Amino acid sequence: MEVTATWYLVLSAVLFSMGFVGLLVRRNPLIMFMCIELMLNAVNISFVAFSNALDDIAGRTAVFFVLVVAAAEVVVGLSLVVALMRRRPSLSVDDLTSLRG
Amino acid sequence: MVDVIVFGVSAAIILGGALGVIINSHPVRAALSLVASFFGVAVLFVQQQAHFLAVVQVVVYAGAIVVLFLFVIMLLGVDSVDNIADEPLAGQRVTALLLGGMLLALILGGLFLSGPGLDTDGALALTGQSSQTAAVNQLDESQSDIDLLADDLFTRNLLSFEATALLLTIATVGAVVLVRNRGGEDLAVDEPGSAKR
Numbered sequence: 001m002e003v004t005a006t007w008y009l010v011l012s013a014v015l016f017s018m019g020f021v022g023l024l025v026r027r028n029p030l031i032m033f034m035c036i037e038l039m040l041n042a043v044n045i046s047f048v049a050f051s052n053a054l055d056d057i058a059g060r061t062a063v064f065f066v067l068v069v070a071a072a073e074v075v076v077g078l079s080l081v082v083a084l085m086r087r088r089p090s091l092s093v094d095d096l097t098s099l100r101g
Numbered sequence: 102m103v104d105v106i107v108f109g110v111s112a113a114i115i116l117g118g119a120l121g122v123i124i125n126s127h128p129v130r131a132a133l134s135l136v137a138s139f140f141g142v143a144v145l146f147v148q149q150q151a152h153f154l155a156v157v158q159v160v161v162y163a164g165a166i167v168v169l170f171l172f173v174i175m176l177l178g179v180d181s182v183d184n185i186a187d188e189p190l191a192g193q194r195v196t197a198l199l200l201g202g203m204l205l206a207l208i209l210g211g212l213f214l215s216g217p218g219l220d221t222d223g224a225l226a227l228t229g230q231s232s233q234t235a236a237v238n239q240l241d242e243s244q245s246d247i248d249l250l251a252d253d254l255f256t257r258n259l260l261s262f263e264a265t266a267l268l269l270t271i272a273t274v275g276a277v278v279l280v281r282n283r284g285g286e287d288l289a290v291d292e293p294g295s296a297k298r
Contacts, residue, residue: 002104002105006212008149010209013208014116015115016204016208017201018119018123018201019119021197021200022122024193024200025194025197027189030131031123031128041142044142044154044158045142045145048145048149048154051149052151060250061257061258065261065265068265068268069265071166074169075273076272076275076276076279078169079280082279091177094189
């Protein structure tokens, strides 16, 4: 038995779906950000698997860019959470209805 | 065989960590589960000869990003356990699980039902060209992973690289602007953590 690219892609699909379900279920914005990170990691797994299967370095370069974007996203997201927490006691996305029309 | 064992163990760690993130009511535990998941992904990168990415994965994700998460959790109060039994929106979880299952089925269906797949003549099935002729950026086993990545990054993707530098600068400035205490506001009233004596 040998580990092929399909194994990684199946794992990636399962991880992505778990992150997706977590994003829909949880109400704490911090946990929701963690679920987004899980989804990004799932994509990274499949990028590297494709990079190996297709013998092409571009997939790994894409992983590098995903890492950078994830770091930027977390910085902005967490500062949003901190800014919101200064004005509201509870930490739940249900309370963030200020933009509702 | 060793490959299979390594894959199985790290897949179990990754999925267990992901499950921990979803079901833990305590944010700190969720963050630590996230570390486990990231380490599993790093092991899979090593297994696929992407050594540099594995190191970056550990340093940036398991290091910087999770530390940032933990920092914010601690800043906002470590006692804030989510009430996970409470489900304000009726049927939300069932719907979420259903949608997640459908997404998974969609991806797996796309993976297994669309032609011969990756393992038989995968490159042909996926891209319409075989890996032998496609290789502009072909992986060369004699070169190290970091050499290849640097070569690709600083020649073909130089503009994207500059753009990410700009993105990081914007993110930093944005974070400062967002959390800055705008002039005149009283910190003691605004900060939930500060005790009112």
